[in-house]
Amino acid sequence: MTAIFEAFKTRAEAVSAEVHRFTGRAEALAFILGFLREAGVSAAPQCGGVWATGSFLEGVGQEDLQSQVPGLSFAVTREASAEARVGISQMDWAISGTGTLVQDATAVEKRLVSTLPPIHLAVLGTERILADMGSVLQRLRPDQINYIACITGPSRTADIERVLTIGVHGPGRLIIVVVDAFEQVMA
Amino acid sequence: MTTQFQESIATALNNSNLTGALGRFSEAYRISRAKAYEGIDFDAVRDQIAEIKCAASSRFEALAEQFRQNAESRGAKVFRTSDPAEVKRYILDLAQAQGVRQVVKSKSMASEEIHLNKAFEQAGIAVDETDLGEWIIQLAHQTPSHMVMPAIHMTKEEVAEVFSQEVEAGQAPDIPKLVKFARAKLRPKFLAADMGITGANIAVAETGSLVIVTNEGNARLVSTLPRIHVAIVGIEKLVAQLQDIQPILTALPRSATGQLLTSYVSILSGQVPNTDGSPKQLHIILMDNHRSDMAKDPKFKEALQCIRCATCLNVCPVFRLVGGHVFGKTYTGGIGTILTAWFDELKKSEDIQGLCIQCGSCVPVCPGKIDIPGLILELRRRLVVEKGQSLAMKAAFGIVNNRRLFHGMLRMASVTQKPFKQGRFIRHLPLFLSEMTDFRSLPAIAAEPFRDKVKAIPQTKGGQKVAFYSGCLIDFAYPEMGESLVKILNKAGIEVLFPENQTCCGAPARYSGAYEVAAQNARDNIQALLAAEVTHVVSACPTCTVALKHDFIDTFKSLGMTDAMGAAEQLAAKTIDFSTLVKQLVEAGRLTFKEGEDLGKITYHDSCHLKRTLKASDEPRELLQQAGHELTEMYECDTCCGMAGSYSLKLPEISAPILERKLKHIKDTGATKVAMDCPGCVMQIRGGLDKDGAPIRAEHTAELLADRFL
Numbered sequence: 001m002t003a004i005f006e007a008f009k010t011r012a013e014a015v016s017a018e019v020h021r022f023t024g025r026a027e028a029l030a031f032i033l034g035f036l037r038e039a040g041v042s043a044a045p046q047c048g049g050v051w052a053t054g055s056f057l058e059g060v061g062q063e064d065l066q067s068q069v070p071g072l073s074f075a076v077t078r079e080a081s082a083e084a085r086v087g088i089s090q091m092d093w094a095i096s097g098t099g100t101l102v103q104d105a106t107a108v109e110k111r112l113v114s115t116l117p118p119i120h121l122a123v124l125g126t127e128r129i130l131a132d133m134g135s136v137l138q139r140l141r142p143d144q145i146n147y148i149a150c151i152t153g154p155s156r157t158a159d160i161e162r163v164l165t166i167g168v169h170g171p172g173r174l175i176i177v178v179v180d181a182f183e184q185v186m187a
Numbered sequence: 188m189t190t191q192f193q194e195s196i197a198t199a200l201n202n203s204n205l206t207g208a209l210g211r212f213s214e215a216y217r218i219s220r221a222k223a224y225e226g227i228d229f230d231a232v233r234d235q236i237a238e239i240k241c242a243a244s245s246r247f248e249a250l251a252e253q254f255r256q257n258a259e260s261r262g263a264k265v266f267r268t269s270d271p272a273e274v275k276r277y278i279l280d281l282a283q284a285q286g287v288r289q290v291v292k293s294k295s296m297a298s299e300e301i302h303l304n305k306a307f308e309q310a311g312i313a314v315d316e317t318d319l320g321e322w323i324i325q326l327a328h329q330t331p332s333h334m335v336m337p338a339i340h341m342t343k344e345e346v347a348e349v350f351s352q353e354v355e356a357g358q359a360p361d362i363p364k365l366v367k368f369a370r371a372k373l374r375p376k377f378l379a380a381d382m383g384i385t386g387a388n389i390a391v392a393e394t395g396s397l398v399i400v401t402n403e404g405n406a407r408l409v410s411t412l413p414r415i416h417v418a419i420v421g422i423e424k425l426v427a428q429l430q431d432i433q434p435i436l437t438a439l440p441r442s443a444t445g446q447l448l449t450s451y452v453s454i455l456s457g458q459v460p461n462t463d464g465s466p467k468q469l470h471i472i473l474m475d476n477h478r479s480d481m482a483k484d485p486k487f488k489e490a491l492q493c494i495r496c497a498t499c500l501n502v503c504p505v506f507r508l509v510g511g512h513v514f515g516k517t518y519t520g521g522i523g524t525i526l527t528a529w530f531d532e533l534k535k536s537e538d539i540q541g542l543c544i545q546c547g548s549c550v551p552v553c554p555g556k557i558d559i560p561g562l563i564l565e566l567r568r569r570l571v572v573e574k575g576q577s578l579a580m581k582a583a584f585g586i587v588n589n590r591r592l593f594h595g596m597l598r599m600a601s602v603t604q605k606p607f608k609q610g611r612f613i614r615h616l617p618l619f620l621s622e623m624t625d626f627r628s629l630p631a632i633a634a635e636p637f638r639d640k641v642k643a644i645p646q647t648k649g650g651q652k653v654a655f656y657s658g659c660l661i662d663f664a665y666p667e668m669g670e671s672l673v674k675i676l677n678k679a680g681i682e683v684l685f686p687e688n689q690t691c692c693g694a695p696a697r698y699s700g701a702y703e704v705a706a707q708n709a710r711d712n713i714q715a716l717l718a719a720e721v722t723h724v725v726s727a728c729p730t731c732t733v734a735l736k737h738d739f740i741d742t743f744k745s746l747g748m749t750d751a752m753g754a755a756e757q758l759a760a761k762t763i764d765f766s767t768l769v770k771q772l773v774e775a776g777r778l779t780f781k782e783g784e785d786l787g788k789i790t791y792h793d794s795c796h797l798k799r800t801l802k803a804s805d806e807p808r809e810l811l812q813q814a815g816h817e818l819t820e821m822y823e824c825d826t827c828c829g830m831a832g833s834y835s836l837k838l839p840e841i842s843a844p845i846l847e848r849k850l851k852h853i854k855d856t857g858a859t860k861v862a863m864d865c866p867g868c869v870m871q872i873r874g875g876l877d878k879d880g881a882p883i884r885a886e887h888t889a890e891l892l893a894d895r896f897l
Contacts (some may be wrong), residue, residue, distance in 0.1 A: 115411060149452075155451075158336070160338070160343055169408055
């Protein structure tokens with residue numbers, strides 16, 4: 001598991017993603033809350049944080065999190081997302097060969113939090129890292145899922161003089177929080 | 188060639204921003220592409236892609252119908268049409284019926300192909316491109332110059348000026364700031380738009396899925412925020428099965444931008460919810476626009492294997508000089524020339540097909556395994572069939588098809604050139620011919636052609652015999668190359684015969700699309716060469732070797748001359764290039780190098796046909812090193828020298844800067860000699876070095892090896 005994580009991390013960092021690994025949900029949550037505060041998420045206008053909930057948050061008191069980081073919202077709307085500083089969502093799978101995150105993004109909330117805010121924080125279970133696209137598409141099947149999103153690093157362009165510039169229309173930062181005891185928590 | 192076209196070339200060549208940017212890009216591209224493919228078997232991947240796309244284009248109708256059913260069963264509405272006007276009408280009707288006032292688009296070459304933006308503007312509907320490059324050219328009222336990087340021809344200063352003039356005054360030429368500005372200005376447009384338009388990179392029939400590959404994230408916004416999503420998809424994007432997307436997703440980002448994967452790959456299959464929870468309208472337009480006509484054409488079907496990565500632009504020595512705009516308004520470069528001929532009309536390719544220098548650089552790197560130069564040659568042939576050859580060309584080819592007359596004129600030229608000749612070179616020609624000697628000196632026609640000289644060479648008889656096919660350049664300009672070849676083969680105990688009736692190999696005619704002329708040349712040569720009782724036919728000119736080994740057969744095939752095929756194949760089997768033959772003789776112990784020679788530093792220029800068609804690149808290098816040379820590789824050793832037969836006469840303004848680059852790379856090695864296996868390259872490079880004054884000798888490998896064997 002460590003080898004495939006390391007391979008994923010190397011590839012993801014090579015495309016400017018920031019990768020952090022934690023042993024359990026509590027540690028990961030502590031990091032995320034700290035990160036949100038540091039990024040300036042607050043109740044002030046244009047300072048929100050939007051979280052498209054997933055199994056990672058099952059059994060976690062959302063009010064408790066909101067009390068720790070005012071401005072964090074679990075009601076994801078286009079308005080809230082357009083004004084947010086950070087968007088958080090859970091990824092279903094990842095690909096070590098390319099440093100890619102993959103998600104069933106049919107629910108529009110998941111797309112809003114990962115497209116509109118300047119920072120996208122993605123949560124992923126360590127066991128969810130697979131070798132290649134083929135393995136992922138056997139589990140997230142396009143014949144059953146209407147919108148599959150693959151994300152490899154932050155938004156980028158080289159359209160002016162081929163100079164690589166990060167953060168055009170999508171997020172300029174992609175923070176990947178990888179959690180070892182993710183599955184156990186869900187169970 | 189139209190004046191307008193010539194002017195567009197001149198404008199491009201004089202735009203140092205353009206040639207500088209493209210030159211740097213083409214250099215960086217090679218490196219990033221190679222790095223991206225590390226650990227990947229490119230040939231295996233492209234075999235898969237070619238097979239998948241070829242199979243798909245054989246059954247477009249079935250796949251389109253299957254796609255429609257599957258996508259519609261998942262809530263999409265699929266509109267199929269062959270007519271670009273119908274595409275525009277469908278979208279405009281939809282927009283009007285749904286009260287659409289603002290449209291955002293992510294990059295779609297299909298929409299460029301049908302000039303959709305113009306239709307929106309005429310209907311009074313605001314439309315904004317959101318891909319940064321596309322937005323820049325939309326604001327600048329230009330068309331894309333490159334399929335992947337539409338604004339690659341513009342500098343940051345130009346972009347800042349466009350933004351300042353068209354959007355908000357005072358923008359500085361600072362790339363991160365310009366990108367930020369684009370984000371800020373386009374964000375409200377995404378949020379306000381009622382309709383989003385995308386293209387698609389792949390359409391999967393089995394699942395009704397669209398695969399969209401982007402880096403900026405604009406396609407995700409375009410397909411998420413507006414309440415209506417319209418995808419315009421050319422039917423060549425169809426593949427049968429879901430698993431077919433994998434090799435394409437392996438190759439497309441690596442070949443297009445040197446990435447392992449783009450930032451975003453979205454697989455959309457049917458309807459998804461809008462941000463207000465309502466189901467989003469998804470309209471998919473499967474556009475034909477002559478694609479199924481192409482699929483029915485036995486030659487051009489192959490072009491439908493294109494995945495639009497633009498590698499053929501990035502590696503093209505001509506594209507990096509002239510950029511995309513000389514090619515036309517939509518698709519540019521090599522593949523663009525072919526697509527324009529079909530999606531627009533054959534006539535539109537008349538000028539631009541002439542830009543292809545036939546160097547073959549794009550062939551080994553095309554993920555769709557498309558023989559782009561071969562297809563451009565086929566365009567040339569069809570243009571000649573349709574429009575006829577110009578009178579001047581007709582006259583010239585009439586002469587080439589009459590060996591006695593042709594050779595008589597060449598002999599005459601050695602006399603009439605006298606006033607211009609200085610030693611081995613013609614440095615200046617008068618008036619209208621002056622362009623030919625502008626950037627390089629031309630070789631003087633030899634006083635005694637090889638066909639006369641060879642008679643006087645005493646050769647050992649009775650052993651193995653080979654026939655030498657000299658080609659016109661060695662025969663009439665560089666007989667010493669032929670003499671070197673005879674000398675070397677004699678050392679191996681081989682007698683070299685020179686069949687007198689051999690004539691021009693037909694390459695000039697074929698590369699001008701005059702296949703009938705080329706076929707007559709082929710018949711004459713086959714007759715002359717097969718009459719000799721020999722083990723091999725050897726040539727020291729790769730263009731001629733390719734003619735004998737491949738082109739004769741292909742020319743006959745194109746013209747349906749089945750009666751001539753057997754003899755052509757017989758000749759092809761016997762034909763071998765000089766270096767490969769000599770290498771075999773060395774390995775067989777029939778030729779032995781003199782020992783302990785220190786011949787100094789040399790660099791080697793790969794001739795296009797030798798490296799890419801005949802696949803010989805190690806043989807001459809090994810021979811030169813075994814002879815005692817120290818080999819130093821030049822940068823871009825296998826990039827065309829710009830000669831390409833009559834190309835350097837038709838488009839000297841392009842041939843000259845290509846040669847200039849080549850000379851620079853030769854000089855940078857510090858070698859005092861540059862070797863090559865092609866008399867055409869010798870003519871170009873030796874002539875260029877003579878004009879340049881650089882103390883470097885350009886020699887055919889045969890000349891350099893002539894005295895090196897025991």
